[in-house]
Amino acid sequence: MPCMTAVVQTEGLTKFYGKRRGLEDLTLEIRPGEVFGYLGPNGAGKTTTIRLLLDVIRPTRGVARLFGADPRDAAVRGRVGYLPGELALEGREKASEYLAYLAGVRGGIGKGMIETLAERLEVDLSVRMGRLSKGNKQKVGLIQAFMHEPDLLILDEPTSGLDPLVQQEFLAMVREARTAGRTVLMSSHVLAEVEHVSNRVGIVRRGRLVAVEDIAALREKAVRKVELHFDAPVPEEAFRDLPGVRDLKIEGAALSCTIDGRPDALIKAAARFTVVHLVSAEPDLEEIFLTYYSEDVHHAHVGA
Amino acid sequence: MPMLVRKTLREYRRALIGWTIGICTFIGLYVSFFPQMRDNPDFYSQAALAKYPEGVRKLMGGLENFTSGAGFLQAVVYQLFVPLLFIMCAVILGNKAIAAPEESGTLELTVTLPVDRKRLVLERFAALAAGLLAVAVVSLTVLTVLAAAVDMDVPFGRILAAHIALYLLVLFFGTLALTVGAATGNKGLAMGVAGAYAVAGYVFTALSRDSQVMDVLSRLTPFHYYSEGNPLVNGLPVGDCLVLLAGTAVLALTAVLSFDRRDVGV
Structure with a gap:
């Protein structure tokens, strides 16, 4: 059962490899039942964080706790399913x-779990491990992370090497885990991979957490490209200076623009005319995400 | 049997079989020469004297009276070649315990399992000891049967004693590789330290009768405690065996404590 204390909690968590900074001063809480996307480019400190959480490496300063306990406690690690970023099989x-060996070390798992997961991910487990393709290794890694139905899943770049259909199946597995009340921490260098399943995302850059955002809030801020087609040419004045509308372009009966946040004002303005066609691209969270990278400013809702 | 011991033994299986076959083949080839040597003692003693310069003979344990059963076994089995092969086997397996899986990356997942790090090292060590014991038991059996077949006239108790000393010597070096690997995660370093110590130890011990310095140095190496008591003639040197065991225990403890303290895979 998930308890009410934070599932993952870090305070001032810091790791230096000699003089090189791996992670500095990370303070973060992940709540029970939450899916937390942990984002950043390669080498930003995602894997360092995850290894610290699992006691693969030890912090230079600060503390990491899982379920309120030290991850050095083997029993605590028993409640975690872990997919390493570079899985070696x-x-x-x-x-x-x-x-079967991993299941045994974990004290046994639900009957048929391995077979069910292997079927879902479409992987043949009778193959020798040295002969598995990269994608199939990743699938085996996912099976071992999910098979004991852990309270916390820590997945480092889980979708790397998976083809799009399998990625979808994986995301479905994450949603099911969330529905079952489990907590998930997954890292990625691409927001698009995690935005549909995450409740919150944290952005880490050069060893520091620069932002923690609600996905819903991020989506509000998102830039969205919109195209409207009308049955007749429309006057430009009707759309000029609408709040949140940028890059307005009107060519005869066609309008295109980008929207920051809510599309409400544009929709209301357009409602006065006859709309024959509406195209709205998925909000480009990536674009917002990138603004965090291009600015050195701390967008702090850290630890929110 | 604990899960990790069983798993480690499964990983060792092919190497164990290979090394066992190698060591037993070697023993078989050399023991099969024995009848010829016994029947022409003068010829072979002269040949050995002529063939090897004195320095080499010393390194090979003197090659004195090797036309007797015990002398022959000492010279061809227990002096150099079988310990050498068996130590290579032990060092390679000792490296597979921590350093090799750490370098290949497979250890990362293992340390995140709900297994205490101390227990992980202890179980790997137990598997190493068990695997080497299996090689020792099989080679002892083969040697005993062959020695009887060629009428070597060495009592089983003496062969057993020599083999026990051999096992403890080999276990020491395997554990040394495991320990350097557990402390550093560096496969090459573990191999180098164990190999250099084995070669130096062997040379110091072989030349220990020549000089005071070598004699003192040899006492710092396991070979001294392995060969000093001459178990093929005198039976099991209990004190020396305890020294070897104690050395192994200290190494194993060092492995457990140092692996528990450090980062894995960085």
Whole structure:
């Protein structure tokens, strides 16, 4: 059962590799039942954070807690399913044998879990691990992370190497985990991979957490490209200076613009004419996301 | 059997089989020469004297009276070649315990399992000890049967004693590789330290009768405690074996404590 204390909690978590900064002063809380997207470019500190949380490496300063306990406690790690960013599977052992071994170390898992997951992800587990393709290794990694139905899933770049259909299946698995009340921390360098399943995203850059945002709030701020087609040419004045509307272009009966945040004003203005066609691209969260990278300013809702 | 021990032994299986076959083949080839040597003692003693310069003979344990059963076994099995092969096997397996999986990246997932790090190292060590024991038992059996077949006339108790000392020597070096790997995560370093210590130890011990310095140095190496008591003649040197065991225990403890303290895979 998820408890009410934070599932993941860090305070001033810092890791230096010699003089090189891996992560500095990370303070973060992930609540029970939340899906948290952890974003940043390669080398920003995502994997360092995750390894600290799982006690693979030890902090230079600060603390990390899982379920209120030190991750050095083996029992706490038993409640976590972990997919490493660079999953190494090798040798002559069959994937099914390896999974059975992991299940055994974890004290047994639900009957048929491995087979069910293998079917969902469409992977043949009778193959020797050294012969698995990158994508299939990733699938085996996902199976071992999900198979014991852990309270917390920590997934480092889970979608890398998966083809789009399998990515969809994986996202469905994450949604199911969330519905079941589990907590998920997943990292990515692409927002698009996590935005549809995450409640919040944190953005890490050069070893520092620069922002934590609600996905819904981020979507409000999102830039959206909109095209409207009318049955007759429309006057430009009717759309000029609408709040949130930028890059307005009107050519005869066609209007195109970008919208910051809500499209409400544009829709109301357009309602006075006859709209025959409306195209609205998915809000480009990536674009907002990138503004965090291009600015050195701290957009702080850190620890919100 | 604990999960990790079983898993580690499964990883060792192919290497264990290969090394066992290698060591037993070697023993078989050399022991099969024994009848010829026994029947022409003068010829072979002269040949050995003529073939090897004195320095080399010393390194090979003197090659004195190797036409007797015990002398022959000492010279061809227990002196150099079998310990050398067996130590190579142990160092390679010791490296597979921590350093090799750490360098290949497979250790990362293992340390995140609900297994205490101390227990992880201990179970890997247990698997190493068990795997090497299997090689020792099989090679002992083969040697005993062959020695009887060629009428070597060495009592089983003496062969057993020599093999126990051999096992403890080999376990020491395997554990040394495991420990350097556990402390540093560096496969090459573990291999280098164990290999250099084995070669230096062997040379110091072989030349220990020549000089005071070598004699003192040899006491710092496991070979001294392995060969000093001459178990093929005198039976099990209990004190020396305890020194080897104690050395292994200290190494294993060092492995457990140092692996528990450090970052993995950085």
